[in-house]
Structures are given as C-alpha cells and as structure tokens.
Amino acid sequence: MNLSLVIPLYNEDESLPELADWIVRVVTAHNYSYEIIMVDDGSVDNSWAVIEELSSKNPCIKGIKFQRNYGKSAALNEGFKAALGDVVITMDADMQDSPDEIPSLYDLIMVDGYDMISGWKKKRFDNTLTKNIPSKFFNWATRKASGIYLHDFNCGLKAYKNKVIKSIEVYGEMHRYIPVLAKWAGFRKIGEKVVEHRARKYGTTKFGWERFVNGFLDLTSIMFVGKYGKRPMHIFGFWGSICFFLGFIMSIYLVITRLMYPETGLSNRPPFYIALTIMIIGSQLFLAGFIGELISRNSPGRNFYLIEKKLGINKTSAE
Structure with a gap:
C-alpha cells in the first residue's frame, strides 16, 4: 500500500464528509493505493456515525473509536499502530490542513528519501495573541533543546516513512514533539515544508492555554527519557x-x-x-x-534497540 492517512478527531462531524471527499479526489488523481484511518477520540457528537457511513461507501476509509477522550497523542499512537502504508501522513480533521499537500509530501518521503517531513504553516489564519506568542516561544525552546531546526513542531500535517511511526510511542502531549521522538529513535533526515493553512470552516478549536504548560513538561520529559532512560x-x-x-x-x-x-x-x-x-x-x-x-x-524494553540492518545474521545463529 502506498499511503496511509491518519486523522485524529474530536467532535468534527460537520467537516468529515467534505474532508474525506477531498482526500479521495487527490489520492485517486495520483493513483495511490491508500487507506484513511479516522481515530475518534471519544467524540460526543455524531462523528462516529459519520465515519461508519463513510466507511460503508468506501472500504478504504477505516475507523477507530475511543470509549472516552484520551487526547490527540493517544489517537495518533493507535492510528500509527494500524497504518499499513509505505508513507504515513497525518492531518487534522478541522479542514485547516489542505489535502492538496499530500502528493508533494509523499514525494519528499519516497523520492527525496526523507524519514519525516513536518509542515510549516508560515501564513496562519489564527494569529491570536494567546496562540501565536506561546507557540513561537515553545518552537524556539524545542529547537534549542533538541537541535532540530523546524519552525512549527505542532503542525498536524506531517509525513513519515512507515518504519518511523512503528519505532516511536506517542503519549501524553508528545504529538507536538514527534520530530524529537524520531530523532531519538535514530532517524536523522527530518525536513520541513511550507504548507497551506486554511481558516477554520466548522466548529471551534479544542485546545486551550493549558496545552502550553503540558507541552513544556512533556518537552522536559522527552529530553530526559531520551538521553538517560536506559542509564539513569x-x-x-x-x-x-x-x-x-x-x-x-x-x-x-x-x-x-x-x-x-x-x-x-x-x-x-x-x-x-x-x-x-x-x-x-x-x-x-x-x-x-x-x-x-x-x-x-526490570523494564520490558531494557534491551530493546532499533536495528536498521543485519548482515549475515539469522535467527538460528543468533540463538
């Protein structure tokens, strides 16, 4: 399978049909074999009913429904587990990410050989004081702490090689720092692409000011665990x-x-x-x-290491 699209969502029943139609038009035009995985993070509206209806019409549209709201990181983690495509693209369900970006993101992974591409919403339509200034600060802090020079770590529109998303675990509020998780897992070719940011068409934002406090705490955790997790x-x-x-x-x-x-x-x-x-x-x-x-x-992952290649090693000789 060429492509998996993982879409976490919470109370987005209005936007899902339009988003699904737009994605299908784009991937069909480029002859991609694809799957669309919509992860319902405990919505209390009709989002799951909409996903069921879309899936009945198009079997390439799949769904995962949480019993309650766990957060975007949990939704992405479950979507990553289910993804089968060579390239995995994530996008938000609120129509602020453009599916027209899919082909160029796909080519950056498959043709140019990037492990991961992060979107950069250079021109934004939500430049409110409470979102823009804290976001700039945390992007700056993350760049300095991680050594990954991206402008917009929190952009929901990202593309990955399949082996990247299978090598990381996303939890808490770590979805903001997936590039950092990927770097700690040994994936170094991380790039950035300017992407279109659209004004919100349906609903309201689901994130408040507390996400910045949680984001700072998660950045501290990920830097500590990534460096000293196996040697405290x-x-x-x-x-x-x-x-x-x-x-x-x-x-x-x-x-x-x-x-x-x-x-x-x-x-x-x-x-x-x-x-x-x-x-x-x-x-x-x-x-x-x-x-x-x-x-x-005594942890299960004490001797778990990501191995890229083996030469002349098989199961019998290893035993």
Whole structure:
C-alpha cells in the first residue's frame, strides 16, 4: 500500500464528509493505493456515525473509536499502530490542513528519501495573541533543546516513512514533539515544508492555554527519557556525587576551623546546616540513581534497540 492517512478527531462531524471527499479526489488523481484511518477520540457528537457511513461507501476509509477522550497523542499512537502504508501522513480533521499537500509530501518521503517531513504553516489564519506568542516561544525552546531546526513542531500535517511511526510511542502531549521522538529513535533526515493553512470552516478549536504548560513538561520529559532512560545513574549519580562531595568538603573545612579556633563553635554556624543539607541531597540523588537503574533493568524494553540492518545474521545463529 502506498499511503496511509491518519486523522485524529474530536467532535468534527460537520467537516468529515467534505474532508474525506477531498482526500479521495487527490489520492485517486495520483493513483495511490491508500487507506484513511479516522481515530475518534471519544467524540460526543455524531462523528462516529459519520465515519461508519463513510466507511460503508468506501472500504478504504477505516475507523477507530475511543470509549472516552484520551487526547490527540493517544489517537495518533493507535492510528500509527494500524497504518499499513509505505508513507504515513497525518492531518487534522478541522479542514485547516489542505489535502492538496499530500502528493508533494509523499514525494519528499519516497523520492527525496526523507524519514519525516513536518509542515510549516508560515501564513496562519489564527494569529491570536494567546496562540501565536506561546507557540513561537515553545518552537524556539524545542529547537534549542533538541537541535532540530523546524519552525512549527505542532503542525498536524506531517509525513513519515512507515518504519518511523512503528519505532516511536506517542503519549501524553508528545504529538507536538514527534520530530524529537524520531530523532531519538535514530532517524536523522527530518525536513520541513511550507504548507497551506486554511481558516477554520466548522466548529471551534479544542485546545486551550493549558496545552502550553503540558507541552513544556512533556518537552522536559522527552529530553530526559531520551538521553538517560536506559542509564539513569549517569544523571542522578553524577549530580548526587557532586552535591555530596561539595557538602563533605564544606564539612571538613568547618571541622578544621573548629579545631583551630574553638571559640567559633560548629553546630551553631549556618554553614554547618548548609553542608549537612547538601550531603543529604547528594545521598538522595545517588540512591535515586540506584532505584532508577533497578527499574530500568526490570523494564520490558531494557534491551530493546532499533536495528536498521543485519548482515549475515539469522535467527538460528543468533540463538
């Protein structure tokens, strides 16, 4: 199969028929073999009934329905599990992403050999103060933290090689940082394409200001887990050792000054309690590293590594 389109949605019953017709026109014109996977994230309107009707008319349209609202990341993760196409394209269901972008995104993956292409809505129709400024800040922060120089990490219109979406797990609010997840999984050829952004035709936005707080927390998590997930002692043990060493040196200094100048006292001096606190913090960090190592060693993915190729290795010889 050439192409899978994964469309997460929540209360978008008005836009789905028009969006499906538009996608079908584009992919049919380019002779793609395709599937459209619509993931209903616990909608309370008639979205699922619309998906069922569309699927009855076109078997290439498939659906997944959540029992309740889990969020966009969960919807994408389930859609990725089901996707069979060589190229997987995601887009939002609100008609703000143009299906006319599909052929150029497909060619960037299949012809130009990119692992992933992220859309850039250079000209936007929702440049409100509450969305534009925080979005620019988080895009800047993500670029600096990840080393991936994209302008719009949160654009819903993206294209992937199938092996990329099968190699990552999207959860929480991580859909904003799929390029970062892909990079940590070893996919380096990540590009960007300016895409058309359309004014919303139906409904209202489903995201509020809290997404920026959650996005910052998820960025911190993904950077930490990606770098230290399999070796937590390297971070906790390092800083624990530094703290304990500083506190220990300070304590030695205080003891020496107490012996040289008995009148200065020891436990009645603020530096004594500062040194003691630093040593306790250092010990706790070091123990956290040990606990992290125990959890890591017993996790199902402790020895799971993404292998791109094997040469002269088969199941029998590996055993």
